[in-house]
Amino acid sequence: MTAVLQVRDLRLWYGTARGSVRAVDRVSLEIDAGSVLGLVGESGCGKSTLGRGILGLLPEGARADGEVLYKGRNLVTMSPRELRRLRGPDLGLIFQEPMTRLNPLLRIEDHFRETIEQHDSKLTPKDVRRRSLDTLGRMGIPPTRFRQYPHEFSGGMRQRIMIALALVLRPSLLVADEPTTSLDVIVEAQILRILADLKENFGTALLLITHNLGIVAEACDRVAVMYAGQIAEEGPARDVFADPKHPYTRELLRSTISLDTKALHSIPGAPPNLITPPTGCHFHPRCPDVMRVCPAHDPIETQPDPDRRVLCWLHGPEREIPEGGTAPLEREQIAVAEEA
Amino acid sequence: MNQGSSLKRYAITRLALVVPMVFILLTLVFLLMRVAPGNPVSASLGGHAPPAVIKAISHQLGYDKPVYVQYGHYLGQIIRGNFGTTISDRRSVGSIILVNGAATLELTFFAMIVAIFVGMLIGLLSGRYRDSPLDTGGRLFGIIVYATPVFFLGLLAQLVFGIWLGWLPISDQASPITQALLQTHTNIFFLDAIIDGNWSALWDITQHLILPATTLGIVYGGVFIRLIRVNVIRTMKEDYIEAARARGINERSVVYHHAFRNALVPVITVVGLQLALLLGGAILTETTFNWPGLGHELYIYLQNRDYAAVQGIVVVFALVVVAASIVIDFANAFIDPRVRY
Amino acid sequence: MAATASVRLQRRTVGMRRALGPIAEARGMARTMLWTGVGVTLVFVLMAIFAPIISPYGFDQYQSGGHRFAQLARPSHAHLFGTTVQSTDVLSRIVWGAQTELEVVGLALAFGLVVGVPLGLIAGYFGGPFDRGTVLFMDAMFAFPPLLLAIVIAFLLGSSVNSGVLVAAIAITITYIPQYFRVVRNHVISVREEPYVEAARALGAKPFTILRRYVFFNVVQNVPVIATLNAADAVLTLTALGFLGYGVQPTQGAEWGYDVSRAVSDAASGIWWTGLFPGIAIVLLVTGLTLLGEGLNETINPVLRRRSIRKVDFGAPSLEPETEILDP
Numbered sequence A: 001m002t003a004v005l006q007v008r009d010l011r012l013w014y015g016t017a018r019g020s021v022r023a024v025d026r027v028s029l030e031i032d033a034g035s036v037l038g039l040v041g042e043s044g045c046g047k048s049t050l051g052r053g054i055l056g057l058l059p060e061g062a063r064a065d066g067e068v069l070y071k072g073r074n075l076v077t078m079s080p081r082e083l084r085r086l087r088g089p090d091l092g093l094i095f096q097e098p099m100t101r102l103n104p105l106l107r108i109e110d111h112f113r114e115t116i117e118q119h120d121s122k123l124t125p126k127d128v129r130r131r132s133l134d135t136l137g138r139m140g141i142p143p144t145r146f147r148q149y150p151h152e153f154s155g156g157m158r159q160r161i162m163i164a165l166a167l168v169l170r171p172s173l174l175v176a177d178e179p180t181t182s183l184d185v186i187v188e189a190q191i192l193r194i195l196a197d198l199k200e201n202f203g204t205a206l207l208l209i210t211h212n213l214g215i216v217a218e219a220c221d222r223v224a225v226m227y228a229g230q231i232a233e234e235g236p237a238r239d240v241f242a243d244p245k246h247p248y249t250r251e252l253l254r255s256t257i258s259l260d261t262k263a264l265h266s267i268p269g270a271p272p273n274l275i276t277p278p279t280g281c282h283f284h285p286r287c288p289d290v291m292r293v294c295p296a297h298d299p300i301e302t303q304p305d306p307d308r309r310v311l312c313w314l315h316g317p318e319r320e321i322p323e324g325g326t327a328p329l330e331r332e333q334i335a336v337a338e339e340a
Numbered sequence B: 001m002n003q004g005s006s007l008k009r010y011a012i013t014r015l016a017l018v019v020p021m022v023f024i025l026l027t028l029v030f031l032l033m034r035v036a037p038g039n040p041v042s043a044s045l046g047g048h049a050p051p052a053v054i055k056a057i058s059h060q061l062g063y064d065k066p067v068y069v070q071y072g073h074y075l076g077q078i079i080r081g082n083f084g085t086t087i088s089d090r091r092s093v094g095s096i097i098l099v100n101g102a103a104t105l106e107l108t109f110f111a112m113i114v115a116i117f118v119g120m121l122i123g124l125l126s127g128r129y130r131d132s133p134l135d136t137g138g139r140l141f142g143i144i145v146y147a148t149p150v151f152f153l154g155l156l157a158q159l160v161f162g163i164w165l166g167w168l169p170i171s172d173q174a175s176p177i178t179q180a181l182l183q184t185h186t187n188i189f190f191l192d193a194i195i196d197g198n199w200s201a202l203w204d205i206t207q208h209l210i211l212p213a214t215t216l217g218i219v220y221g222g223v224f225i226r227l228i229r230v231n232v233i234r235t236m237k238e239d240y241i242e243a244a245r246a247r248g249i250n251e252r253s254v255v256y257h258h259a260f261r262n263a264l265v266p267v268i269t270v271v272g273l274q275l276a277l278l279l280g281g282a283i284l285t286e287t288t289f290n291w292p293g294l295g296h297e298l299y300i301y302l303q304n305r306d307y308a309a310v311q312g313i314v315v316v317f318a319l320v321v322v323a324a325s326i327v328i329d330f331a332n333a334f335i336d337p338r339v340r341y
Numbered sequence C: 001m002a003a004t005a006s007v008r009l010q011r012r013t014v015g016m017r018r019a020l021g022p023i024a025e026a027r028g029m030a031r032t033m034l035w036t037g038v039g040v041t042l043v044f045v046l047m048a049i050f051a052p053i054i055s056p057y058g059f060d061q062y063q064s065g066g067h068r069f070a071q072l073a074r075p076s077h078a079h080l081f082g083t084t085v086q087s088t089d090v091l092s093r094i095v096w097g098a099q100t101e102l103e104v105v106g107l108a109l110a111f112g113l114v115v116g117v118p119l120g121l122i123a124g125y126f127g128g129p130f131d132r133g134t135v136l137f138m139d140a141m142f143a144f145p146p147l148l149l150a151i152v153i154a155f156l157l158g159s160s161v162n163s164g165v166l167v168a169a170i171a172i173t174i175t176y177i178p179q180y181f182r183v184v185r186n187h188v189i190s191v192r193e194e195p196y197v198e199a200a201r202a203l204g205a206k207p208f209t210i211l212r213r214y215v216f217f218n219v220v221q222n223v224p225v226i227a228t229l230n231a232a233d234a235v236l237t238l239t240a241l242g243f244l245g246y247g248v249q250p251t252q253g254a255e256w257g258y259d260v261s262r263a264v265s266d267a268a269s270g271i272w273w274t275g276l277f278p279g280i281a282i283v284l285l286v287t288g289l290t291l292l293g294e295g296l297n298e299t300i301n302p303v304l305r306r307r308s309i310r311k312v313d314f315g316a317p318s319l320e321p322e323t324e325i326l327d328p
Helices: A047-055 A080-086 A108-119 A125-138 A155-167 A185-201 A213-219 A237-242 A247-255 A331-339 B003-035 B040-044 B051-061 B067-079 B093-128 B133-147 B150-164 B176-181 B189-196 B199-236 B239-246 B251-289 B294-303 B307-335 C002-025 C028-049 C090-126 C128-143 C146-158 C164-192 C195-202 C207-220 C223-244 C256-267 C273-300
Strands: A003-016 A019-032 A036-040 A062-070 A091-094 A173-177 A205-210 A222-227 A230-236 A309-311
Touching (some): A003 A047, A003 A205, A019 A205, A019 A230, A036 A185, A036 A213, A047 A062, A047 A091, A091 A155, A108 A125, A108 A155, A125 A155, A155 A185, A185 A205, A205 A213, A222 A237, A222 A247, A230 A237, A230 A247, B003 B307, B003 C128, B003 C146, B093 B133, B093 B189, B093 B199, B093 B251, B093 B307, B133 C273, B150 B251, B150 C256, B150 C273, B176 B199, B189 B199, B199 B251, B239 B251, B251 B294, B251 B307, B251 C146, B294 C146, C028 C090, C090 C128, C090 C164, C090 C207, C090 C223, C090 C256, C090 C273, C128 C164, C146 C164, C146 C223, C164 C207, C164 C223, C195 C207, C223 C256, C223 C273, C256 C273
Parallel strands (some): A036 A205, A036 A222, A091 A173, A173 A205
Antiparallel strands (some): A003 A062, A222 A230, A230 A309
16 A cells, blocks of 8 residues: 655744744644545644645745655745645545635536636536536536525535536545535534545545544544644544543543433633643643643653554653652642643 | 526516615605705795795795605606706706716726726736735825825826826816817717717717716725725635635636625625716716716705705615616626526 | 722723724824824824914915015025915914814814714614604705705805804814714624614613713714714815815915915916925825724724734644652
8 A cells, every 4th residue: 555645843933912823733644545544633722734734735934844745845844836736636635614715706517617627627518527527427416506606505405516626527535624514414424424435436545634533433444643733643434433542532522422422521721732741641630630740741642553653652662751750640740840 | 506596586586676776766856955054946036036026936846745645756757757847947857868978977987997907907916926015016006095185186187288288188077179069879988989970070089988986986996906906805714715726726817707706796886886986076076077977966956955856866875876786786696696686 | 989980981091992992002004194194184283283483474464564575476585485475474374274274174163973872872873753754854954965965065054154163163063974874883783783772771771871982982983984084075175165265264264275265376477385395284184084084994993904913833842841740
């Protein structure tokens, strides 16, 4: 299995008046062709930034450091013009909010024609039309609606149109940023099925960003759990959910509501400030298993199993932990550590 | 959904809404004129006419009837297209509109073209290159130009281009010779010259048009600059712009096909609103350049305290603005499919 | 009691600070515009206030010490901007004119706010037939070319009201009330639907309390921008009225627009100083007011606001402390 995407030690920081926001703070991951990687985390953990940063679509004032290798080519150091040429035929992005992502003055036909002609101007209008209708058809949009305007479609249909637009040039890597968050459950199921089919029909590598663990369990091969700009844990979806290694993952799973839920469980505390994140392990102020070493030293990534990674001192290399570091941290010391 | 039917439906709804507004406008003008102190007849006759004459004319024009009767008469006349007769020189307001209204139309039309051109050119560039020296320059230009009263700019234009350089005429719609030789078809000199195929007349008319139209157009173009610029900035932030970039559309296409086009849509509405302002400015321009338009006539009739004339002309102005706003709304509905109800 | 009073005072100062906050944060273009606008406007305000002291002569003074000034004299040491055909000093008329302009505009703004803002608040918040009726009425007023409306009103009032300043002020007010009304009403309507207003209603707050505490403060933020931009327009309308001979009469005060109208006949003879200086005065004052308004708009309006961005520095020292937090 060749890796379509290899992210190595990526940092994506935003500049603000109060200091740099460390939205993504040294993240590494890999996605193979035809594979779906789910990226989960709370709001504000940096997963959206990561998704867009990989494609080079960050706003003003953001800077990138590290490597993003798409089929061996580093996107971070690529010129904007080359990067733009990759968008469409190689890289695709599906946004969260489909209602506002289409130009209200243009017909669907115009959107497709523009996208295709930007990248392949030699195609005849008939070919352009055929390709567009073909992709739209796979998304369940009939050809009779090709010449309609965006406002004539429902939210779910607009999302399907957006997916078709992203796919019409057959990209090898697709990033879906919370594609179903603003849609109802039934439409969500339809969209997920479409995304799941991608690997069958197109062999696309998919990065599925979401805060919904259920979607990940259903649609993803692998999952990466993100917290405060870092990957807390990563591995095959089924294994991670059955046997979470990182306390955060465990707490997340416990917080999920199902028909068996008798009492609501939540993780105490609030997501951290990304300008001045907590020292050492970013999760330590809220961690039920926190140890003395946690606020003192940055955790080192280990592989508890061959196919899994975790960033936590509980699984950390023994020799790196100083004397007495594994003793549990008292709560008031946590408060002190937080202020430090 | 059929495009034709939704447009039609929009048209009917829009027209229906206009009726109460026109009604209110007409009533407002009627009341305004009745608020004026003194007898309208004696005022417009210079206040020296003998009482018997005043009484006779008042009776003839119906001013001695009760107010509501006058109101009914007034509305009835307007529906039939009769806007009244002036007291001082017994011309029908209708004929004034035909002749002088055409002159105002000519001036306003060309001024609007200048305004839109100036506004679009500078506004689009300003918004696109926001905060660059080009933007700063453009905005400053827009502000200063709007701050310049149209009569002052007119005065300067006359001084520079008319008197010191001697390039262009500084008053009137056309030279007396041209006016004598021109056949009247539409009363719009520019069109009449074209219809006649009279090219020397057309040249003369154009020369007379340049200073007033450009003066009026530049001043009101300043407003467009501000507006278009803000719209361009706002549009560039829209979600579909980001989505287009994510599909690899190059920046030039994004700017021209998406941003500029969408930014200009609300401008069409503003053109309609600006028409009201432009007509106001036309009054000043016509006075400065001695342009024989409705504004000029209004000014003279106001001086003569001819209430009937003033009433008639004001009604026409207001109705023109209402009509223009309807046209603009239609254009808007045609361009932006979301507007149709 | 003292505690609640001080809390209330605190809340109000916090509110004020929050309102003025964006102005302090203003950067770049917005800031330049804002402060330039303030500066220019201030010059004219001072000119207006200290006119009796600054101005070399009275606004209609055509003689001094028994002998008459020269007619249409070029700018000279005695008359820095020259004289008019009536032997009045151009510079003096500019200085006194500042007083006229600001007086009228100030009055017009005050009237407009006092009438337009409450109307907009009530119509916007309560809706219903009052709202519909007022909107229809205001929309009809919008259909009038504003200058036309002002001219007609000034014309009608001119014979019954003595003070030209008042006539002009009222004419301008009536022209701008629809604008204040519309802006305030639209803003109130959007604020009305906000969750926090709904929450207050659910908690049983009386309508006037809601209006006063939430809606008014929110809406009032828009008013300074509209007011300054309207002030700019009002000056233009006033000078236009003066140009046509309405509003302030030549016996009651100096008015720049009127001076330009007198200068039109001078132009044919190549005399430029009688028209150029009043005209430039108008341009400067209106530009100053517009810059002030635009600067305010850029700083307050969140759509246009630009937050300052500091550059990212990846090389900053890491957060890991050198010492260990462990018991000795």
